[in-house]
Amino acid sequence: xxxxSVEKRPSRMPNPKIVNKKCxxxxxxxxxxxxxNIDLVSKYVTSKGKISSRRINGNCAKHQRKVAxxxxxxxxxxxVPYV
Ligand SMILES: [Zn+2]
Numbered sequence: 001x002x003x004x005s006v007e008k009r010p011s012r013m014p015n016p017k018i019v020n021k022k023c024x025x026x027x028x029x030x031x032x033x034x035x036x037n038i039d040l041v042s043k044y045v046t047s048k049g050k051i052s053s054r055r056i057n058g059n060c061a062k063h064q065r066k067v068a069x070x071x072x073x074x075x076x077x078x079x080v081p082y083v
Pocket of ligand 1: 063
């Protein structure tokens with residue numbers, strides 16, 4: 001039986017989740033990362049309760065560290081769920 005020709009796709013398909021954007025906190029210096037700001041903090045938590053990675057949210061290392069710290073504080077106060 002002849003094999004059907006499979007359409008060749010590029011090996012590295014771009015993931016739609018990953019958007020190369022600049023760090024939101026570097027762009028807008030007025031944003032204060034704070035565990036009390038639940039709306040902001042919960043934006044960086046996935047639906048499963050994990051902290052979203054830098055690859056996805058586009059933060060720089062400095063601000064990602066700060067966000068992770070504040071999420072940990074918010075989790076301790078039960079403002080954001082644990083995994
Ligand atoms: Zn930044």
